Amino acid sequence: MFEVRQKPDMVERALLVRIYFDQREESEAESLLEELGELVSTLGIEVAESVLYRSREMHKKLLCGTGKAAEIVELARAHECDVIVIDNGLAPSQQREWEKLADLCVIDREEVILDIFAKRAQTREARLQVELARMQYALPRLARMWGHLDREGAGSGGGAGGGASRGMGEKQIEVDRRLAHLTIDRAKRELEVVRKQRKTQRKERERLGTPHAAIVGYTNAGKxxxxNRLSGSEVMAKDMLFATLDTTTRRTELPDGQPLLLTDTVGFVRNLPHRLVEAFMATLEEAVLADFLIHVLDASSPEMDRLHQTTLEVMEELGAEDKQVITVLNKIDRVTDPDALAELKLKYPDAVHASAFTGQGVEDFLLACTRILADRVRRQQYRIPQKRADLVSLLHRDAKVLSTEYDGDDILVSAVVPASIAGRLETFSLLPA
Structure with a gap:
């Protein structure tokens, strides 16, 4: 079975390179290169140096000119690097040309992210999604991976039958391509089963009428x-990129007694490969189908505005740009400059300032959720005959029962009731509490 090459297990020192083509892009290019350093470090690879190169035009062969490419290769050799990581996306042919020139392993930003995802994936679903994305990425690069076999076998030179003969490497490539296609097809089939299972789970939630919010945002924002703070659960939360790849849904209770389901989603990153968005659609569609979104931002990040825009772009790509959104400026306890706080309030006037770590602002956040869902519940009093104990059970199961008293043969119940079951109890309703 063909497997994508596990480069992080083979390399120790990396040279990071970002090539940009417009002087106006320099600041963003520097920021992206810094982020690439965090991504590479997440794989446990030492970053020897990060360099920014400007090219006057984009070259088809190597992105930059051959002279600049040769400088990059010499710098990598001087640092005794065993991998060059180019932040720009590389076409398969460009990757081959770089490796031919450098005689080193050369990878791009997408491959780094794919390798991180492969290491982070825990559940069967996450592993399937990563496998699909990695195979789709590797398929057009198989010739590069089997280049060491090109010199073996007969080749297709001149002479009788020369054009029809096939070398050993060519045959192996064909086998690997077929196996890769089979793996892609199998992963797609199994992910379709996952989507159907999620659809069944959503139907059950809809039947109960429990509101649902999806937590979205940049990776490592604190989602x-x-x-964990809201639900008392222990979902893995670490100060690292892409700590969460699997969706986790937990239940919490709002101040008005209404239940709320919260789903954590995979974090976003700038230039997130489109194939990863596609592969994780089974997971990300939780955001599309949620009643509203909770957009978590790292208030202490100097790049917060750009990270905010990245999430908005991904949500637009998913078709969730019209959802109601509660913006949470998380890690606000790390922002100690009064001028910086004032600027945040000016830029994001409706945002909730909070710290998931300390608990600061969590009550304000829950009140914001309550306001969004205000029309979904009513506080009501009921007089229910004891022979209709089934309705009392319904209230205990699907509503928030505030008090229960007995008056003769009747049960007096005060409860916060979702609209989904209010109609079944209307006959027994008294004046609102």
């Missing part, structure tokens, strides 16, 4: 920490 899992917020979920």
């Amino acid at each position: 899992s920490t917020l979920l």
Whole structure:
């Protein structure tokens, strides 16, 4: 069975390179290169140096000119690097040309992210999604991976039958391509089963009428920490990129007694490969189908505005741009400059300032959720005959029962009731509490 090459297990020192083509892009290019350093470090690879190169035009062969490419290769050799990581996306042919020139392993930003995802995936679903994305990425690069066999076998030179003969490497490539296609097809089939299972789970939630919110945002913004703080659960929350790849849904209770389901989603990153968005659609569709979104931002990040825009772009790609959104400026406890706080309030006037780590602002956040869902519940009093104990059970199961008293043969119940079951109890309703 063909497997994608596990480069992180083979390399120790990396040279990071970002090539940009417009002087106006320099600041963003520097920021992206810094982020690439965090991504590469997440794989446990030492970063020897990060360099920014400007090319006057984009060259088809190597992105930059051959002279600049040769400088990059010499710098990598001087640092005794065993991998060059180019932040720009590389076409398969460009990757081959770089490796031919450098005689080193050369990878791009997408491959780094794919390798991180492969290491982070825990559940069967996450592993399937990563496998699909990695195979789709590797398929057009198989010739590069089997280049060492090109010199073996007969080749297709001149002479009788020369054009029809096939070398050993060519045959192996064909086998690997077929196996890769089979793996892609199998992963797609199994992910379709996952989607159907999620659809069944959503139907059950809809039947109960429980509101649902999806937590979205840039990777390492504190989404899992917020979920843990709100629900009392212990979802893995670490100060690292892409700590969460699997969706986790937990239940919490709002101040008005209404239940709320919260789903943590995979974090976003700038230039997130489109194939990863596609592969994780089974997971990300939780955001599309949620009643509203909770957009978590790292208030302490100097790049917060850009990270905010990245999430908005991904949500638009998913078709969730019209959802109601509660913006949470998380890690606000790390922002100690009064001027910086004032600027945040000016830029994001409706945002909730919070710290999932300390608990600061969590009550304000829950009140914001309550306001969004205000029309979904009513506080009501009921007089229910004891022979209709089934309705009392319904209230205990699907509503928030505030008090229960007995008056003769009747049960007096005060409860916060979702609209989904209010109609079944209307006959027994008294004046609102």
